[in-house]
Amino acid sequence: MIREVILTSQSTQGHVHIAPMGIHVNGDERLLMPFRPSTTLDNVLATGQAVMNYSDDVRIFAGCLTGRRDWPVLATEVIIGHRLANALSHAELEVVHYEDDPVRPKIHCRVVHEATHAPYQGFNRAQFAVLEAAILISRLHMLPPEKLESELAYLRIGLDKTAGPNEREAWNWLMEKVEAFREGSS
């Protein structure tokens, strides 16, 4: 199974980096697969540590893809690092094995600490729509234009029916980026 999370990592100088990542969950293992080049990859290799943040604030997913990476963080409890301040829960990871690759290395990790901070609030279709749109937008240059338009039109249905203010704000950030891309490619 792949969990879409916000991964926090930090450089050896202590600079915190926030990025959405799909993390493979295989039993006790957590597998990170960042495409090169990646600040997350550089940080995790340099420190041997990372944090999986489970968040329902989709503004963070959309924000990271639209130049809004400055989200509040708190110090972690076991590893030397930071977690999202508004994470519902988080898992602190330690690298156990590294498989290098010129395109997409594999970083095998284990959980050294987990904590819950707030209750899970249930599924929401607009949150799913924002996540899917964020993934589309992270691949804008690889997508056929008609696929982009048809998928956004479909995702918009769930968004319009079920969004709250956070989901709307996140969607609007993503659509600004799509609009700029359309203008640039026309």
Ligand SMILES: Cc1cc2nc3c(=O)[nH]c(=O)nc-3n(C[C@H](O)[C@H](O)[C@H](O)COP(=O)(O)O)c2cc1C
């Ligand atoms: C839901 C979601 C999942 C993502 N999963 C991955 C992933 O598994 N690997 C990856 O390299 N990028 C993934 N991305 C894109 C990265 O977040 C984005 O390219 C980011 O800038 C990674 O590069 P960085 O480590 O330099 O920040 C994902 C984006 C979204 C919205």
